[in-house]
Amino acid sequence: MSDMPAALEAANLHVRAGDHPAVRGVSAAFAAGQFTAVIGPNGAGKSTLLRALLGLTAIHAGEVRVDGRPLTTLTRAERARDLAFLAQGEPLPDSARVRDVVALGRGAGAWRWGLIPTRPWTQEDEDAVKTALERTDTRQFAGRRVSELSGGERQRVGLARALVAGPRYLLLDEPTNHLDLAYALELVRHLRCEVAGGLGVVAVLHDLNLAARADRIVLLHRGQVLAAGAPDTVLTPAHLHAAYGVRTRVVHDADRLLVIPED
Numbered sequence: 001m002s003d004m005p006a007a008l009e010a011a012n013l014h015v016r017a018g019d020h021p022a023v024r025g026v027s028a029a030f031a032a033g034q035f036t037a038v039i040g041p042n043g044a045g046k047s048t049l050l051r052a053l054l055g056l057t058a059i060h061a062g063e064v065r066v067d068g069r070p071l072t073t074l075t076r077a078e079r080a081r082d083l084a085f086l087a088q089g090e091p092l093p094d095s096a097r098v099r100d101v102v103a104l105g106r107g108a109g110a111w112r113w114g115l116i117p118t119r120p121w122t123q124e125d126e127d128a129v130k131t132a133l134e135r136t137d138t139r140q141f142a143g144r145r146v147s148e149l150s151g152g153e154r155q156r157v158g159l160a161r162a163l164v165a166g167p168r169y170l171l172l173d174e175p176t177n178h179l180d181l182a183y184a185l186e187l188v189r190h191l192r193c194e195v196a197g198g199l200g201v202v203a204v205l206h207d208l209n210l211a212a213r214a215d216r217i218v219l220l221h222r223g224q225v226l227a228a229g230a231p232d233t234v235l236t237p238a239h240l241h242a243a244y245g246v247r248t249r250v251v252h253d254a255d256r257l258l259v260i261p262e263d
C-alpha cells in the first residue's frame with residue numbers, strides 16, 4: 001500500500017463523446033490532499049475527463065487508477081465510497097428535508113427511506129451525517145426543505161451529501177456557476193478545509209482567478225493537456241493565448257495571482 005501513489009490518475013486516456021474524440025491521450029495525476037483545478041475553453045474535454053475519472057463513461061484507450069488500482073477492478077461499493085461527484089446546480093429533491101438529503105449520500109439512506117433493502121441505519125451513519133452538516137455549515141437548516149434554500153445553501157447541501165460517505169476524491173463540475181462571489185469563495189474555503197484533511201479535490205472551473213487558488217492546475221485544450229503544474233507555471237499569457245486565443249496580463253499581487261484579459 002505504501003508505495004501506491006495516493007492519487008486519482010489518468011494514464012494516456014482516450015475518451016469519445018459520441019463520435020467525437022473528446023479526450024485524446026490525457027495523462028494527469030490528481031493527488032489526495034491537493035486541490036486541482038481543471039481549466040480550458042468550452043469543448044476542451046473537461047467534463048468528459050471528469051466523467052471518465054468517475055467511471056461514468058466508456059474509455060476508448062488508456063486507464064484510470066485510484067491509488068494505484070485500475071478503476072475497473074474496484075467494486076461498485078468501493079467506487080461509491082472512494083469517488084464523489086458534485087455537478088453544477090446539483091439537482092436536489094425540493095420537498096425533502098436537508099438532513100434526509102444528506103443521509104441519502106450514505107447509501108444506507110435508501111434503506112431508511114424504504115426504497116432499497118440494503119442495510120440498517122447505524123449510529124455511524126448518524127454521526128457521519130452530523131459531521132457533514134457541521135463541516136459544510138448546513139446544520140442550522142438541517143430541518144428545512146430544500147425548496148426553502150438559496151442557491152449557495154443548496155450547493156453546500158450538495159457538498160454535504162457528496163462528503164457524507166467519506167470519499168477519497170471529490171470531483172466537481174463547474175461548482176461555482178450560479179454562485180455569487182461570496183458563495184463561490186466560501187465553497188472554495190470549504191473545499192480547502194477538506195483538502196487539508198486529506199481529500200483530493202478535482203474541480204472544473206471557468207473562473208481563472210478562482211483556479212489560481214488551487215494547488216495545481218491542469219489546462220486542457222482540444223482534448224489534450226496543454227500545461228499542468230503550479231498555478232504560476234500554468235497561468236501564463238502564452239498558455240492562455242494558446243488555449244483561449246485571448247491576450248492576458250498575469251499580475252502577481254502579494255501571494256495572489258490575477259489574470260486580466262487585455263483583448
Ligand SMILES: Nc1ncnc2c1ncn2[C@@H]1O[C@H](COP(=O)(O)OP(=O)(O)OP(=O)(O)O)[C@@H](O)[C@H]1O
Pocket residue numbers: 017018019020021022040041042043044045046047048049
Ligand atoms: N454526446 C456527444 N456527441 C458528440 N460530441 C460530443 C458529445 N458530448 C460532448 N461532445 C463534444 O466533445 C467535446 C468535449 O466536450 P466536454 O463537454 O467534455 O467539454 P468541456 O470542456 O467540458 O466544455 P464546456 O466548458 O463547454 O462545458 C466538445 O467538442 C463537445 O462538443
